[in-house]
Amino acid sequence: MASDALLFYLFGGVTVLGALAVVTQRNPVYSVLSIIASFFGLAGLYVLLEAPFVAVAQIIIYAGAIMVLFLFTVMLLNATREDAAEWDRSHPLYRPFAVRVGGVLAVLLALQLGWALSRTSGLGVPIDLDRPAVSSVQELGRVLFTDYMFAFEVTSILIIAAMVGAVILARKRDE
């Protein structure tokens, strides 16, 4: 069981550090790479949660397809620097009043979260291992194509709409 905790902290650490790097990096290429590292951490967590199919889907879809799309766009636009300097002045959040109010609200939120966390009791209760995990692909498929049939079909329409939309939006308009 100890190795389980070790792995949790390892993967969780990779995930959180990756996520932090995404937000703090200046160069979008590095941001994309950090988020991929983060996704690998998440995939490890899914394996720990006995959901190997989700873990692999995470790698294939997120890391293998969506992030390649991001990287492709970054490289295509060749916009690897954040051009912040010239716009900073006009940003409303940079006005002192807004910053102060926002800061107070953020501190309040953090306090509230800490208070709520300190009062919950069930935080340390281990995951119920008596309930068997559902990790077989067969079972996943069965539920997906029976109980979630409608949602599944609607998703395909969403994909088509997104595809058409993306093609039309990114197309060069020749006037």
Next chain:
Amino acid sequence: MPLGHYLVLSGLLFAIGTAGVFLRRNLITLLLSVELMLNAVNLAFVAFGRQWGAVDGQIITFFVMTVAAAEAAVGLALVIGLFRHRESLNPEAFTSLKW
């Protein structure tokens, strides 16, 4: 591992994603932060699914992934379109309603 640990991790990820959306001024990083938030939710779903021995937690993640893919495709198409007009990825550059 206790379920609570997974939920705290998920909350942490979501917070980082939210912070990214508010603090960064690069359209690509904004989209990446949104992806982080979606993934935080996924983690919570799978953890809950494991806790109750239910398959639904994993199923929902597939729908979230599909939505994320659609969102990324349309979002990046928009980014490319905007970049063509202003040569910038800063959301502040796109404040005019018409050009």
Next chain:
Amino acid sequence: MQGIIEILTAPQTIAYAVIVGVVFMGLQIMAAVMVYAERKVAALMQQRYGPYLVGPKGLLQPIADILKLFFKEELRPKAADAFLFTLAPIISVAAAYLAFAPVPFGAPTTFFGLLDEPIKLQVSDVNVAVLVIFAVASMGVYGIVLAGWASNSKYSLLGGLRSSAQMISYELAYGMSLATVVMMAGSMSLTEMVDQQSGYWFGFIPKWYIFLQPVAFFVFACAGVAETNRAPFDFPEAEQELVAGYHTEYSSMRFAMFFMAEYINMVTVSAVAVNLFLGGWHGPFVPATYGWIWFVIKLAFLLFVYLWLRWTLPRFRYDQLMSFGWKVLLPLATINLLVTAAGVLYFGL
């Protein structure tokens, strides 16, 4: 502490360590052999001698090549992104090695009675093996794309962009053909899929999936060649247009890593094809414990086909590549998938 030592010295653990070592070294040796074979086969097809000076029949040529690459100077363009420039070949080669992990290369064996119970001849038996290979293979594209971008050179960048577009396009057809076979087998574990291909129809036709699924094999072969960036789909490094594509700026061992990754990827794709379509380690005349002999023979044949293709077919044009992937291969794979699904559902094939 005692327990750990006991686990570490257990015959089972040692056997696994040996298998990992064999796979690791085997892939490396395969890459070296392929370098030699590539040149010899090319020479054969063009009626030349090929390498013949170093060692008998030029057999030591790969070693000479490796030594040369070791002692070359590591060059890095001044404008290159230092970190990513170094990281890119590492990603490529790591993904290539990792993809072979779930591939079984022989029937479970006891090593001539050395072990109490038989162990599987593969690094790790995952129940979603097919998807793991697919996922890891899709990681290889990052090595190429990052190399192209980090080099800060137009040829490299064009090669990197081309390869990402190509690999994403062909990944779909690749996945579809995998799904077809998964449906036939009703399992995602490669070991189980191989075992379902044992036996014969009418006593002499082996029950390989290539006979049931020729279309899927065709799609898999095309997409596999495209995924490994080999001719006639070698756009990322098209010499005549892009100098050397994504590895234009690379030299010495960094270049060697890309080279190794390419050959190891070829081996992995061929090994997966052998397991999925050609019955893996099953074959006549050889007892099951020596099944890996059949595996190696089939693998060698597929690798030869790779070289054969390269020196026979000219490269496509880029628009032909894209329209072939999206308008021919993908619809073909989809229709094949639907037909197979109907067949499995109604006739229980």
